[in-house]
Amino acid sequence: MPDNDIAVPEPGVSFVMPVLNERAYLEHAIQSVLAQELPVAAELVLALGPSTDGTTELARRLAADDDRIQLVDNPAAHIPVGLNAAIRASRFATIVRVDAHSELSPGYAARALETLDRTGAANVGGVMRADGRTPFQKAVARLYNSPVGLGGGAYHGGTHEGEAESAYLGVMRREVLDAVGLFDETIRRGEDWELNLRIRQAGHLVWFDPSLSVTYWPRESWVRLARQFRATGAWRGELVRRFGRRNGIRFFAPPALVILVAVAVVVGVLQLSGVLSGALSAILSAIAYLPLLAYVLLVVAVAALPGGGGIRQRLWTLLVMPTMHLSWGLGFLGGVLRGARDTVDASRLGTRNTPLP
Known part of the structure; x- marks a missing residue:
């Protein structure tokens, strides 16, 4: 105040x-x-x-x-x-x-x-x-x-x-x-x-x-990046709890991706166990797998596009992009469902960075 x-x-x-x-x-x-x-x-x-x-x-x-x-x-x-x-x-x-x-x-x-x-x-x-x-x-x-x-x-x-x-x-x-x-x-x-x-x-x-x-x-490492994005997603989920539709629609894309991955895993398990088959299996496969395939192709395209740097940078892009989206999405869902509570960005704790040139 x-x-x-x-x-x-x-x-x-x-x-x-x-x-x-x-x-x-x-x-x-x-x-x-x-x-x-x-x-x-x-x-x-x-x-x-x-x-x-x-x-x-x-x-x-x-x-x-x-x-x-x-x-x-x-x-x-x-x-x-x-x-x-x-x-x-x-x-x-x-x-x-x-x-x-x-x-x-x-x-x-x-x-x-x-x-x-x-x-x-x-x-x-x-x-x-x-x-x-x-x-x-x-x-x-x-x-x-x-x-x-x-x-x-x-x-x-x-x-x-x-x-x-x-x-x-x-x-x-x-x-x-x-x-x-x-x-x-x-x-x-x-x-x-x-x-x-x-x-x-x-x-x-x-x-x-x-x-x-x-x-x-x-952030300088994969672990710290994942921690940062999980914490940021959790607090965005908290802000959605507090302020609802004042949050932009773009904030809901990463949690949608997490849900889609979870659905695909469930569908896959049910298919492998024989519970799902026939027409229903085909419909659920299209719903679960096709969007994920499109996302994988997007990640590959981003890594392959001009300006992507050397081979190591392009390979990191294949991992970094889904890490950012899934970590943020997981944090968001947790923040929406139970609140961010005492979630902090642990990516700065105990860090030892290489000095800038």
Whole structure:
């Protein structure tokens, strides 16, 4: 809820970044923030979770070297809790959310301020441009940037500027954030979508500007990717429980795929056991197997298309694409049926990443 004792923010930009086990990416992310050229004062507030890979020590060293960096604690390690702590500790009128696993493009913040002024929007976001270092990470990044990977949301490759449902990261007016009550700390994933829903319900505009670009580095291993997508799917299921049809139809495609796989397995078992035969077996086979065959052909086509990289990246694509969809779908069904409860994204816990070059 809004805090009536919040001081009037000063003109300027406060970048806020939740951080947990990001030693391999943190310095590059911070450099991309501090390199932003702005006509107003700026600061960077890091919300430090209980990292185990040396991230906290690195953050303290960087803060000691630059007085624009502030540190706040986020012992719960939850993203919305950390974001709120950083926002409350900030002092400027514009809030720019930054991910420690991302890098802002040159001119990002200045362009976003111009778009805020031009459109009168309360929140402005741009394009997430995923990138990778290894064949695995490159395969994941390619699917992030493709409509068949993450469902075609505007910030995964949209080219037309305009009003949006949500915003990737987001450049936000502090007065609007204070009015709607900051991030909902009971939501562990999808907190940005829910915040933007409240912003729009309050009569404000959320805006997509494709000229704004952020480089995002996906998870580095198959296990971490599966954990991330399962957690994200579970919280989307929770959001469906809470907000129903306000969720876009694209969110229901992965759980439909999971259900289809389950139906195909049941049909196959019944056929092998002799319970199903004849015309009924043929009808159920067409219902269960043909859509799955079409999906398999789609996965193969995506891996084989130009731009798919070398052979290792293409082979990873064959595994990564169904992993993303099925993990997300399984998480979604669990979230819808029983709620997300205490589901967290465990893909950042105890991580040991290879430093960026």
